[in-house]
Amino acid sequence: MTAALETRGLAKRFGGLVATRDVSFTLEQGARHALIGPNGAGKTTFVNLLTGVLPASAGRVLLAGEDVTSLSAEARVRRGLVRTFQINQLFGDLTPLETLALAIDEQLGLGGRWSHAVGGDAVVAEITAVAERFGLADVLDSRTDTLPYGKQRLLEIAVAFACKPKVLLLDEPAAGVPEAERRDILDAIAALPVEVSVLLIEHDMDLVFSFARRISVLVDGALLVEGEPEVIAADPRVRAVYLGGNDHG
């Protein structure tokens, strides 16, 4: 079976600095895969290369076997490669309703229409479904920046979900969320449909080990090791560079 997402020899250099070195990585269909690594390991650069925010210096990115290396960020989104953002990058003075409508209109290919107001049965039905799935129905019409942080993080995932991802990159989805609201995020992530292949980029080891069935460790821009959670937790190199000896097995 073709991998959902694959990179071959992916590299990124900023002048003399090598941020990503020769990363060949495979995300299987329906994966629940986590990418971990210490600060400065190049996780963000790797995500930016995958999503097309940064052009790669070398190597290729394949989405469902199709080479997307030269495609723009938005073209990749339309092919089903969608990401969430680590720190809040939502449109603060728009409502969740508008934000979801925006994503859904683009998804349905209606984003360029100017002769009709935002709305329509298909869009309304989709917004309603997504809002209910992520527990946002009661806050849809409030300004996004007035929502509790947990709700904003849920909206972040909901918006990505509204783009109908085949591959979803979750960039630290629970970072900064108060303990009381954390459960909702974890539940939302756990309830993602099986046909969506998920790559979780995360610092939080509890989340990683509860979610992932496979883990890759990025160190210094290169893949150090990849394997099942028990293998990673037991790997002495990983413990040395990353886990600091704590037992997460």
Next chain:
Amino acid sequence: MWVGQALARRARWRWAEIVFWLAAFAALFLPAGRHLILNEIAILALFALSLDLILGYAGIISLGHAAFLGLGAYAAGLLAKHVTDDPTVGLALATVAAASLGFATSFLVLRGSDLTRLMVTLGVAMLLGELANALPDLTGGADGLQGVTMGPLLGLFEFDLYGRVAYAYSLTTLFVLMLVARAVVYSPFGLSLMAIRRNRLRASALGVPVHKRLIAVYTLAAAFAGAAGALLAQTTAFVSLDFFEFHRSADVLLVLIIGGAGWLYGGILGAVLYEALQDALAAVTPEYWQFWIGLFLVAFVMLGRERLTGGMRGLLARFGR
């Protein structure tokens, strides 16, 4: 279903809007004497509405918006002089000409910072002004385009000395283009522009084709500005190099900032306030009104900073306070 209703509410006509348009059209029946200035206000408002589409909604700042005003004015003026004196044909031609220029130059404003855009737009307007100056056989050069005479509007209404027909013409054009602008900003296209202005990277991560949308809105705004230029040329029966000048671009930016960018009526409100202020100051201190208007603007901008949306906010942050 309430989601559908909440979305529909965005585009709903507000009472204030309806009252405003009724009042604006009722002003046609005022006794003669104010229509010339009302006509000027309507044209300035249309020009500012055009700028609002790119600055207030898409976040593209421009210091050369007069390029489109000037091109529209010359297109309408030349058509009237050489081909037909039908005003509506001139209006249509000017709109198409300015839209073409907008499309062609939109590729220059897709990338780069606000500062780059200021320089590029300024440069385009200067180029066109100099081009008009260098072609005196066509444009009349520094003397301006003489001998522009207009036929009756729709073949029925002669332009009168008091500007009543002119005001009716400009106001109707403003109204129709406001309907277009309204449709645009409340549409999915308009929503995607608002997203681009707020966070371009984020918009593209939702699948918004940023460049395509910016090209479209820049072309549309240029068309609006071209229409304003045509109205100005036709209702004053004169076109000069001054139409391309920097002060035109700067004035319209000030008008939009006074009225507030990004809510459609900022251009109209700004145009009314700006003209009223200019009028009042000129009456009190004919020699020094520009001093007072400058002082007012400085005070206004310092106190009303939160009204400066999008590009202006970025600009202020860049240059410090």
